[in-house]
Amino acid sequence: MSGMDFEEIELPAPPMADLPEGVTFDQASIDALFGDASDLMPQKSGLRAVIESRVVNHARLPMLEVVCERMVRSFATSMRNLTSDAIEVSLDEIASVRFGDFMNHVPLPSMLAVFRVPAWQDYGLVTVEASLIYAVVDALLGGRRGAAPRKIEGRGFTTIETTLVSKMIELILREFSTAFEPISPVTMELERIETSPRFAAIAGPSNVASAATFGVDMDGRGGKFTILLPFATLEPVRGKLTQRFMGEKLGGNSTWLNHMRSEILQTEIEISTVLGERQMRLADIQSLAPGQTIAFDVAPDDPLEVRCGGVTLARAQIGRQRNQIAIGIVSTIGKEMPR
Template identity: 65%
Template sequence: MSDDFEDFELPEPPMLMPGGDATFDQAGIDALFGFDGTAPAPQKSGLKAVIESNVISHERLPMLEVVCERMIRTFATSMRNLTSDAIDVSLEEITSHRFGEFMNRVPLPAMFGVFKVREWENFGVVTVDSGLIYAVVDALLGGRKGNSSLTIDGRAFTTIETMLVSKMVQLALDDFAGAFEAIEPVGIELERVETSPRFAAIAGPTNIAAVATFRVDMEGRGGKFSILLPYATIEPVREKLLQRFMGEKLGRDRIWETHMACELHNTEVLVDVVLGEKHMRVHDVMSMAVGQTIALNRGPDDPLEVHCGGVPLGHAHIGQRCNNIAIRLVTDISKGFPK
C-alpha cells in the first residue's frame, strides 16, 4: 500500500503555543483537509487525497487468466470460420476497475452486449469498440482484405450492423463459456446489445469489476473488445479463480471421492442380531454350567435389534431360508432405530 500513497503530502504538525496546547489556525485546518486558499492545485493532499483517491485493491485471479488464454485460441478459430480472414486474437490485459469509471472511459461509438450467466444468476458486459465493429461488418459484407475500415461518426448503428456484431459477441461468449468448463460449467446467453453505456448498467458505479481486454487483428483492420465481470457476478467461483494452477483443489477431490465410494461398497462388515438381553448377577454368571438355559423375554415373532460395531441399525425378524438362519429387515437402516 505504500506505493499507492507515495505522492500524498501530509501537512506540517501544529505549532505548540507557550501554554503547551496544540492549536490549529485556519491555514492549518485547510492544510489538514487538503484545501488551499490559492488556486486549486492539481495534486491533492491531506485527508481529502485519502478520501477521494481512486486506488483499487487489485485482486489477482490466476485462473481467470488461464480461462482467457484458452479462449483466445478457440475464438481465433471461430472468427476465421465466420469471416474467412486471417485472424489474430491476443489478450492485452486483465485489470480491475470501478464499473462506472470503466464504462465512462469507453470511446463512443461503441456497442455494449449485456449477457447473463445462468448458473451464477448475474450479468456481465462485453464492450466492442468502433474499430472492431466496422472491421467485422466490412469483413462479413465482403470488404477487401488489407483495407482499414473507416469509422463513420454522427449516425447510429444500423440493424444489420448490430446483428452482425451480435453474432461475433455470441461467438466470443460461447468460447468464453467453453474455456470456463475446466473451472466450472456455465451457460452464457447474450440478452441484448446497447449503444449507450447508460442502458448497459448492470452494477453500481462504484462496484469493482474484473476486465479482460482482447485485441483482434484482421489483416490490417481490427480493434478491441472487453469482457467485464463484476465481482458480485464471479463471487460463486471466486475461490476457484484464486487458484494458482488448474490442479489445485480448495474443496473436495472428486477422484478420491469416487474411489472411496467404490471401496466402501465392496467392504465387508459384520452384522450382529441381538436375540435378547438379560440382567444377571456376577455370582449367577460364574455359577453357570453346561446345558443351563437362559430365558429371554422375546417371542418368535418379536422384532430383533440389528447392530453393527455396537451401533444400532434397525429392527428385523428372524427366520430360516435355504436351511440357513436369516433375518428380514422391517425398518429402514437410516430410520430404523431412534437416536
C-alpha cells in the first residue's frame, strides 16, 4: 500500500435494497428508520425556555376591545368620506403576540407606520397589507368600483402610493385616538413609514404586544391592517383597560364610601394616657406589696403620650376640670408621631 495512490482504489458499489417498482420513502418512513431529528435537538429549560416560549400569558384587556369596536364604527364613516365608496370595516381579532414573532410573519410587501404617543412617551405600529394599499390608491385615483386593483410584483411602493396611503394611516391614528378618549385622552402622531420590518423595531423581540387586526372591504377590494401596541406602551392605562365596563371604579362607588366614612366617624374607640414607663425585673414585680411606691422619671409638667391600640396619637398634659381628671392636647395628631 506504500506506493499505491488512494485515488486508484476502486470501492465496491453500495448494496441496493430490492424495492418494488414505484415504492419511495416518505418523511415518516425516514423518521421511523433513523429517528426524528427533533429528538436530537437539545431541550430548552430554565429561563431560556420561559423567554423563548411561544405561549404568551397575558391579562385580558376588556376595555381595549371596547376601544376597537368604537374604532370600527368611526373609521368606517371616515373612510366613506375619504373615498366616496361603500366601506365595510370589521374587527377580525385582538391577540397578544411577541413582537419578534409578529414582525417575522408580516406579509411583504407591506407598509409599516411607526407612530408616537406623547402622553405615554412610547411608540406603536400600524401595518397595512399590500392588497389594502393598492385598493386605497385605486379608490383615491378614481378607479372603477368592483374591479380588483392590479398588483405589480417585484417593485417597491412609489412616492405617490406612500403619500396616498399615509392619509389613510393618519385617519386610522386620529380615529383610534378618538376611540381612546373615554379611557385616556391621547394623541397619536405618525412619525415615519417603513417598508422593512428591520427599520420598524419599536420593542424587543421577546416583548409582548397587543395586536388588533381590522378588515376593510371596498366593493370587493380591500385588505387588512393591524394596530400593534406593546404592553410597555399601554402600561400607563393598563389599570383602566382591565376594567370590565366603561366607568368602572376600583374600590366601590361614592355611596358606599360616604356610608363607610360616616360609620367610621361614629365608631367608639378607647384611648389611654401613659403617665410613665419603667423597666423592672420580674423578681421585683413579684415582690411588690400594697402601699409600695413606684417612682417614674416624669415631672408634673412633662407632656404625656396619648395612645390607641398601642399607637401613639398625640402628646398631652394632665390636669383637672370640673372635679374630673382631664388631659389637654399639646401637639397635633399626625403620622409623624412616634409609635
